[in-house]
Amino acid sequence: MQIMTVTGLVDIDKLGVILPHEHVIMAFDWPGLWPDVSHRPDLVWKKVSIENLGELRRNYCAIRDNAVLDNVDEMTKELEIFKKVGGGTVMEMSTLGLYGDTAKLKEISQRTGVYIIAGTGFYLDQTFSEEVKNMSINNMYDMMMRDITEGFPGTGVKAGMIGEVGISNFSQAEENSVRASARVQRDTGFAMNVHIGTNPEMCKKVISALKEEGADLKKVAFAHCDWGSLQECIELANEGIYVESDCFGNEFYVDNGAYDGDAPWAFTGDGDRLNAIKERIDGGIGHKLFLSQDICTKMQTVQFGGYGYGHLLENIVPMLEYRGVSREVIYKIMKENTARFLLGE
Amino acid sequence: MKKAMTLLGPVEADSLGHILPHEHIFSQLPQFGKPTYPELDDKKVTIDILGKLRRDIWTCKDNLRLDEEEVMLSEVASFKANGGGTIVDVTTIGLNRNIQKVIKIANETGVNIIAGTGYYVKEGHPKELSMMTVDQIYKIMVKELTEGIDNTTSKAGIIGEIGVSCMHPDEEKVLRAAARAHKETGAPISVHQFAGKKELPQIDAILKEEGVSPDKVILCHMCSVDSELRIWAADRGYYIEIDSFGNEYYTNAIAGIAPRDPDRIKMVKELIGRGYLNQILLSNDIALKILLKKYGGWGYEHIKVNIKPFMLREGIPVKSLDTMIYYNPMRVMAYIN
DSSP states (O other): OEEEETTEEEEGGGOOEEEEEEOSSEEOOOTTOTTTTOSOTTTTTSOOOTTTHHHHHHOTTSOGGGGEEOOHHHHHHHHHHHHHTTEEEEEEOOOBTSOOOHHHHHHHHHHHOOEEEEEESBOOGGGOOHHHHTOOHHHHHHHHHHHHHTOSTTTOOOOOEEEEEEOSSOOHHHHHHHHHHHHHHHHHOOOEEEEOOSOHHHHHHHHHHHHHTTOOGGGEEEEOOTTOOHHHHHHHHHTTOEEEEOOTTOOOOOTTOTTSTTOGGGGOOHHHHHHHHHHHHHTTOGGGEEEOOOOOSGGGSGGGTSOOTTHIIIIIHHHHHHTTOOHHHHHIIIIIIHHHHHHTO | OOEEEETTEEEEGGGSOEEEEEEOSSEEOOOOSOOSOGGGTTSOOOGGGHHHHHHOGGGOGGGGEEOOHHHHHHHHHHHHHTTEEEEEEOOOBTTTOOHHHHHHHHHHHOOEEEEEESBOOGGGOOGGGGGOOHHHHHHHHHHHHHTOSTTSSOOEEEEEEEEOSSOOHHHHHHHHHHHHHHHHHOOOEEEEOSSOTTHHHHHHHHHHHTTOOGGGEEEOOGGGSOHHHHHHHHHTTOEEEEOOTTOOSOSSTTTOOOOOHHHHHHHHHHHHHTTOGGGEEEOOOOOSGGGSGGGTSOOTTHIIIIIHHHHHHTTOOHHHHHIIIIIHHHHHHOOBO
């Protein structure tokens, strides 16, 4: 069985440890975002440096440069580190609205030997242009199918999965995007990752849309479930959905609200995430868990003061082991759950 | 009104402003334990190794040094610019204390700086200490408190941080000398302990034996002990110092999950709930480069700028905050009639 990566089809058993939710090339850069989202007009156009990291650790949107990953040499170095500590594959979630660039992904993958699976689809409503907001389900479906069968425009690089599919308020455009993604999933058998969290009301809406469109929930992952309750996670797992804790290493604060208000994730530390993972494994849903780091800012990368793509392998695995989770169970989550998700078994 | 002894002379209690009761300005921590990343040991702190330094703070000697005059001046000035009033610099003898440089910063920034006398934990003791008697140590402390530190006329205004790691016989000598210097001068004592399940009762017993009243004693790093022990110490009347705000890192890569600020705020809320508001002290214990604004940290103004609003959001009333950041440290630091 083979999976489509940015460098072509690869045997599933070559993928190794897979990070199910990352970004390598992306930008938070939708119209109207900058400089207004920053509360620091004196810093917003500066480059990320060690002197302003403290400020960024209180407000990651203080500086635009922090929210841009676009340098091929830098990101090559980051994935080299991931490879060196035993990493194999990254699922790249920079869908429309996040300024992904599959040509760059291909170059980085070729230079590092790390497999990258590129996602197609649509991010959050607030990132959409008027044109995207007005797309029908069919238009959206066609666009994703094009990325899968012909490749992303101008690069020929093909998508290997769907997502992250953005859900914020389930606007008409977001609902269209979920329904279109569900149809693509149904027709291609591809895996699908939804930016959503565990809010039961929102989960219910999305799950029913997915079911109505005939998606296979065993090929669906719900992202950003780090702070969900055990019961909420069990209910998702019972539907067949993979429950993803993907903010490992994000230990910063959002003091001024930034663009997403209270942001519970901004006050969650790895300690809380480790407790949750242990609880979920003990609660019987280890086979439905995903672990990732959702790198989407410079400050999360090694070159800019963060833990990088190797954080799970270098730091979190030993910490989980210390808490009594066996290495075997952890690697099952990082290799077998993710492979099963891609295969849909 | 009582006065506190700053490096530039006595200052009236109500002129101290926002007080940080536990900080360092020029210091050098001993390297505890084996570094996890020996390849970084002799490197300078730079942005590309910060991630690793957050996994093991002992891994890089440069991180353990506060030594750059311009940087420290700008960090203390930034505290002042954000409404800071007084820094208690508990850098003791043997931690590369450099009193001339600290005096210069006090002069240039206008921040009141209260300096400490005494000795830190065993690993930081100067060689000669093991040969010294309690009386000899006591005399050094009293000299620094009443005549001046090193060859200056600037006096210490606090005894500490007195280091107790395992209650080594030399640490016990220093603690007894501190108790006697306190009785002689009235200066408060600040006692370092870390996760001291065994040591806290020992500290309590020795101070009691020496006749020291607990309301003249600050127990440091009380965010490193469990709730039960914190309450036990508070119940005895000691000042409970939650002094590691902004210290968000791991003490070793595997097991060490250190508390984060939200955890410390929970501890503060618990202490307030149990009726110990008047004994709580808050500080940042800046002793690592990575805690400085210049090196990706939050600096001396962290309590005022980030923690105070955080605590307000968590439902701690302004009045209680004022008690913890103004009135409690004022009460313990001002001892001169």
